[in-house]
Amino acid sequence: MKFLVIVASCLLAFGFFPASAATLEISEFMPDNQRTLADEDGAFPDWIELHNAGPDAVNLLGWYLTDSPTLLTKWSFPSVNLAAGGFLVVFASGKDRTGNPARLHTNFKLDNAGGYLALVRPDGTNLASVFAPYPAAKEDVARAVVARRRQSKPAPFDECRTANRTCRATTRQIPAARITVSRNMIATF
Helix, strand or coil: CHHHHHHHHHHHHCCCCCCCHHHEEEEEEECCCCCCCCCCCCCCCEEEEEEECCCCCEECCCCEEECCCCCCCCEECCCCEECCCCEEEEEEECCCECCCCCCCECCCECCCCCEEEEEECCCCCCEEEEEEEECCCCCCEEEEECCCCCCCCCEEEEEEECCCCEEEEEEEEECCCCCECCCCCCCCC
16 A cells, blocks of 8 residues: 555656646637737737636646647647646737747637637647537627536536626536636626
């Protein structure tokens, strides 16, 4: 028994069982950003917000974002640390920028008519967070997951209007145990 504990500790220490892997999620995204959040070029591309709900920082090197269920490794993160409890916005602009961790841009854009969005683990096959499919988006309306603690039912997919800081539940259901409304919004139902 002592041998198994030592082996498991070594595997964890060397990253074979990443302790924080399950804590990363897509917390919010906006497929039709017209005037809510500008990038460094002054443009208003779509955006995706990640949240690290875990107690430890996570390096995103080798994690992926994709808009295609058949190409899970579409866009790879560079080496960037996401602090425990931290948030990171990635623009889905098609500009494919990874040089500055504060200004990341995917090589794809989100489809405002509805589509697929996933955060993929470094193995390139397992999904950490997925929206499949997400419904059509309205202009400047973000999609978010809202916290439902200790419930086994799926949580409602929420529409969040950042301009007037409100969120409302839709009838769309997603399989999520955690939902996070952005720190910039107040949830009203």
